[in-house]
Amino acid sequence: MRASYDPAPSGSPDTVSSGAQHTSPVQADLACPPPAESGGTEDAGDIPDRSAGGRDGQDPRPVADSDAAAILDQIRIATVVLDLDGRVVVWAPSAAELTGHPAERMLGARIEELFPVAIRDRAAEQFRRVSGGADWVGFLPVLRADGRVFDVGFRAVTQRFPNGCDLVQVVATDAADLRRVEGERVRFETLFGQVPAGIAIYDAERRYVRVNPAFAKYDGVPVERHPGLRAEEIVEGLDPAIPILQQQVLDTGEPVVDLLVEHDPKRAERVAGGTAKGRGPFWSMSYARLQSPNGEVLGLTGVVVDVTERQLALERGRLARRRPALLGTAKSRSGTSLDEPDTADDFAARAAASFNNAYLHARERSTALMLQRWLLPEELPDVEDVRLAHRYRPGSPGADVGGDWFDVIPLPGRRVALVVGDVMGSGLRVAGIMGQFRTAARTLARLDLSPAVVLRELDELARSLGETHIATCVYVVYDAVAGRCVAATAGHLPPIIADPGGAVDVVELAPGTPLGVGRAKFEEREFPVEPGAVLVLYTDGLVEDRDRDASDGIDDLIGVISKADPAGDPARLEGVCDAAFDTMLDPQRADDATLLVAALDRFPQERVASWVLTSRPTVAAQAREMVRRQLGQWADSDQRFAGAENLGDAADVVELLVSELVTNALRYGRGPIGLRLLLGEESLVCEVADELEAAPRLRTVDHGDEGGRGLHLVDQLSTRWGIRSTAHGKIVWFEVGTRARRSAA
Structure with a gap:
């Protein structure tokens, strides 16, 4: 039996969130022979990662609710692989950390040695059933190297691996971690489902990931219709400023807090909570960016709160402070008494509506100015x-x-x-x-x-x-x-x-x-x-x-x-x-x-060189010669052209790419071929024109292909490149850097 360290596959379950250094899984020689074409035993890099999707895409982690997957990413998940006799053939570092047993002891050992003596027969029988093809999810006590016994959740499945072996993959997690996660999940679900504020979680593309029932009541769309869609795709008549504000928060990280919005009166009839006389409710909307501890942008969260009562109370308070002056002004201007309650209340209501309209106008103008400053x-x-x-x-x-x-x-x-x-x-x-x-x-x-x-x-x-x-x-x-x-x-x-x-x-x-x-x-x-x-x-x-x-x-x-x-x-x-x-x-x-x-200003004509070439078999060689001569003239002109001092370094690349584009124009284009060089202070642009409007396409080039390599080389060797249409055909261009020398002045 031998032990070896090999790179773990991308996304391996051997990641420990506590910050332990990542190392590769440890593997023993496999008992079953490899297929003839493989030429050797399977290494750890060939073992599929089942921590995020087991047989038929199921979650192999011993948790019933897949909604907790995001939380489970923060707990320890250990991976072990057994042969069909129940012997350990792969013992990942995370398994050693979870149990305290090193790979040197466990490789080649039977899996039941991991359990207390009293249940070893039961554990061996359970894993024999898995070897026979029965998947298993459950809990068993495990004996740590220090003698402590603790509960572990297991999921075990039999898999056909790339080398032809049927092996048992086991994923294990500390049951205490699972209980903690389950508690956190229950608390989160309770908060998310029962809080009266509307809460939405979006991904980094502004698509809904999840909304709570309160949010669905606000926008009038069932909860299950939200995931995977953007707000503008699901809410009819959505103000176009909302998606832009969301994108602003994603791009800048600056939250939008307590944005007061009066709901569209036309939609008030369709949404519960509409105020009297057809006026929509008042909502406070807030958005904030979600990001990981390392700064990766994960998405966006939005909170909507109905503040209709608060807003109307503020209006009533402002009106109460202004009412005596308003009534006095009205009396003096109308010459009549406004002491009758109905008349006074009616006037006060109209005055309150006017003040409210002015307040909303000021808020909307301020928001629009902020939005416009960000857009321009x-x-x-x-x-x-x-x-x-x-x-x-x-x-x-x-x-x-x-x-x-x-x-x-x-x-x-x-x-x-x-x-x-x-x-x-x-x-x-x-x-x-x-x-x-x-x-x-x-x-x-x-x-x-x-x-x-x-x-x-x-x-x-x-x-x-x-x-x-x-x-x-x-x-x-x-x-x-x-x-x-x-x-x-x-x-x-x-x-x-x-x-x-x-x-x-x-x-x-x-x-x-x-x-x-x-x-x-x-x-x-x-x-x-x-x-x-x-x-x-x-x-x-x-x-x-x-x-x-x-x-x-x-x-x-x-x-x-x-x-x-x-x-x-x-x-x-x-x-x-x-x-x-x-x-x-x-x-x-x-x-x-x-x-x-x-x-x-005009681009200096002494920095421009152009030719019209006749379509003939030797045109590519002719183009290379012209380009070589022109670049040499610019480079040798007493350095009077900023950007020309390093043309010699780029000459070979430019000649090669010009040759490829001219050859393409000869083979696939039509009419005479135009060639132009533009020497800037920091770059050189080359353009090849022909009279065929159809644009070439960059495609994947397989080994042995004769065609398609020209644009592939342009894409790999140039700083940037592109194609543009003209009145007489098209131009394919590329740019290479010349790293202009800065003058002391």
């Missing part, structure tokens, strides 16, 4: 060829929060997308809808779709939300290499461009239809941009108010830009924002205002 970018990205400034300001304190949003999204090929939009309406719901539009726009931009296609997809999103949500949007893509913009608008006000020569004018675009109207056709316009020109995007809240229409406001904004003269001077971009907001915004305006200012 805290700072704009650093884009090498574009200098940026922006401002956002909500409406006056008495106004609802609007649906303005903006974004700057870097794209491959030295391009950038500039987006400004406005969801019509105001309030918490509109802020949530705005967040959905901004997230969708970012996702569509990263798919490298054209402006018109992005707007068309956003229009589909608006119509899929189930209610009428109208929004405007302008979407511009700037190509710093070509010095051109492509723009499209969906009912939004046109951009303004300031040339370096001082001219400031509106960019004429086809106005398009607002998002959400449907059957829309969005037209793009491409126009050249001079180096240093400034593009200005904005919302109607900046140029339009009750005393000024949009056309006059645009003229005023052009005047502000002309006076600031921002083209060619980056420091003046912030001045444009300050001047526009200081001079054009009415302190009492109802709408929010957004301004995005971008100075558009």
Whole structure:
């Protein structure tokens, strides 16, 4: 008999939560011969992990209620494997810790030696029945090495192992741990089931894991329908701000506590607890992130409490303090007596309703502002060829929060997308809808779709939300290499461009239809941009108010830009924002205002190399030679190009990947092949273009496959890569780092 230490399988039951160091199970030679193809005895790594799912997926741990599985993860679970004669062939370190018997003593011993003498025959008979194919779950006293006897829960099953042996796997747990767990489980179940507050537990994807009966009464959905679904998938008419707030708590770890919500009056009839006259109940909602001791995010917990009585009592108290003054004011203004009880009470009720509405409006505005600040970018990205400034300001304190949003999204090929939009309406719901539009726009931009296609997809999103949500949007893509913009608008006000020569004018675009109207056709316009020109995007809240229409406001904004003269001077971009907001915004305006200012620089042409190659068998070798020569020229040019000093280190990789992509274009593409290199300060981008629109796919390459290796190499060796459609076909691109040297200056 021999003993050996081998790596335990992932997820092995040999994990002790007390913090004991993990070691591998100890194994003896197996009595049954291995199958011919295995060539040797089974090692510990071949023994299946049955601690989390036994025969037919059943829980092998000696516990009746699978709901306690999460708690059981915190107790000791020992694993032992026997041959069919009842001799120990695997004795895990956790078994040694549980019983005190070392592996050196137990390997090869009969299992009944683990029990007191008085019950050894009974234990041996029980394990013989298991060897015959009968599963067993039960308790037996065990004799520890120190002579102490304690109760242990067992589960034993016969399994066919990978080497062809039929073996008995035994999982054992201290019965005292099981009793403690059962007590904790009962207390948890009692609390969870009987507490009057609604409690929900979510996973890290915001899907319900469990809710208590009280929570089901709040949302009107049976308990059993919740698991596996998100709130927006199960609750009809859910405010779109709720999922966003949940995600905010998951992302930031900052809880939302005692958020006061007046339930939707339209749903009050369907939910118990609705107040009189069709008003919904008042709820206090709180969310907090759940995480493990090591910081892993496990999910989210939500608590809902009905605070209707508390809220109405607060209103009555505020009314009682104000009632004498209210009655005196009413008498003086009406010239009549309000001493009659009915008249006074009626007036007081109306006054209370007014105060309550004002309070709820203030709470909702505060929540919407918090939500909008989280949804909008805290700072704009650093884009090498574009200098940026922006401002956002909500409406006056008495106004609802609007649906303005903006974004700057870097794209491959030295391009950038500039987006400004406005969801019509105001309030918490509109802020949530705005967040959905901004997230969708970012996702569509990263798919490298054209402006018109992005707007068309956003229009589909608006119509899929189930209610009428109208929004405007302008979407511009700037190509710093070509010095051109492509723009499209969906009912939004046109951009303004300031040339370096001082001219400031509106960019004429086809106005398009607002998002959400449907059957829309969005037209793009491409126009050249001079180096240093400034593009200005904005919302109607900046140029339009009750005393000024949009056309006059645009003229005023052009005047502000002309006076600031921002083209060619980056420091003046912030001045444009300050001047526009200081001079054009009415302190009492109802709408929010957004301004995005971008100075558009050109990518240096000496950092660009491009060729058009004829489709012929030698084209890959030709491409490698051109790339090698160009990289050498950049590297040897007296180091005047930041980022070129380490091109020699990347040259071999670039040549290889260019060769693979050009070969793919030759074999699977169509027409001439375009090749372009862009040398940035920290990276080199290579683009290979052809006239076939169909995009290649990255697939798993098996040993011996001749095809499919090109993109696999690109994926493995480049920093990042992608595919984008063009008006004449497609471009496959990749990027490699050059680790630019920082100058001492």
